[in-house]
Amino acid sequence: MLRKDLAAGVNEVLGAIKKSSIMEALKIERTDKTRDLGAALKAFRDYSIAAQSFSPVARTVADTFNMELLEDTQNWLALITDASPGKMRLVRSITTMQSELPRLLALLHQDSVPSSFSSLTDSEHPGEANVVSVRISLVEDAGQFSTVQRVIDGLSACQEMYSALQRINSDYSTPLAIGAIDSGSDKSFDLFGAAELMKQFRELVVSIWGLVVFHREQKIGKRLELIAAALPILEQVNTLEQSGRLGREEAQIIRNELIDGTKKFVATGVVTEDLASHATYSPRALMAPEPKLLTGPASAPSAKPPSHQSQSLGDHDNSLAHNGRPTLAGLSEEDLDRLAEMLSSRDQGTRSSVPKMPDAPTVDENES
Secondary structure, eight states: OOHHHHHHHHHHHHHHHHHHTHHHHHTOOTTSOHHHHHHHHHHHHHHHHHHHTOOHHHHHHHHHTTGGGGGOGGGHHHHHHOOOHHHHHHHHHHHHHHHHHHHHHHHHOOOOHHHHHGGGOOSSSOSGGGEEEEEEEEOOOTTOEEOHHHHHHHHHHHHHHHHHHHHHHTOOSSOOEEEEEEESSSEEEEEEEEHHHHHHHHHHHHHHHHHHHHTTTSOHHHHHHHHHHTOTHHHHHHHHHHTTSSOHHHHHHHHHHHHHHHHHHHHHTEEEGGGGGGOSSOHHHHTOOOGGGEESOTTOOOOOOOOOEEEOSSOOOEEESSSSSOOOTTOOHHHHHHHHHHHHHHHHHOGGGSOOOOOOOOOOTTOO
């Protein structure tokens, strides 16, 4: 997974822990009053609601620390009232997440690129404010790898499009540069350039995406021709040429760079983060690169998805985390208060029947 995805996943889980006050709920003892038990139930409910919308990476992080125990209503009473070693393991896991994961993420943090990039800026007021970044990604399916040619073509496409924008704006102060590179399930590059030019670059990419969607039924060869010919920015170039602001030769160079860059951009399957907000269709699907730009098995065995299994406190058998797990997400505050009173009465009369918290689940070394 990419560093940015890992950081986002960790922050999702830590945010859910903090907002739900789940640690305070786990510290409640048997002798606490009913209102404390009600607050604990609300905390479990709030965490469960947040967990249902976890991203795949956040789900992996949570499951790594056995946080799925918090999402099963069958565990809640024991987690609140029991003081078993298993519960303490869970408390230690959460404490470790809160104290250590941010420090580990700091080790993955990349140094600020704009500060070092400002030396490349020849503008009147060089500095970070004049330089912004756009992250591009080369998406890959499981078991596939990008060829070197795909990476070359993808970066070349961005360079040609940026160069055309430089010519249109007569702004050559800041060259396009690679500030950061990351890899995981995809390959990503943080491109840095002049702020205004990068803004126009992003708008150009969004316009290309609109044409990709419109011509999605066409075969790749025909689609590339149709998209390149229909670029809205070409009308701007024609207008500048007709007004005399661009010479004939210069205008043709710009058109060639825009058309060639667009064809490479689409053929190599480059996507940006902006496309997600404009995506009725999946950018990963419609921007799939030409097969010749990928290597590896065409259909690699799919990785085993996270099991998302829930461990019952009184039973070590696994059950589905969401579909098979009871939920109190829809209960109101009043419902939870009444439930707290019922559980408190049950706890006082039947403490001996409360299931003990098992040790944290262990990983079977033979399980693949």
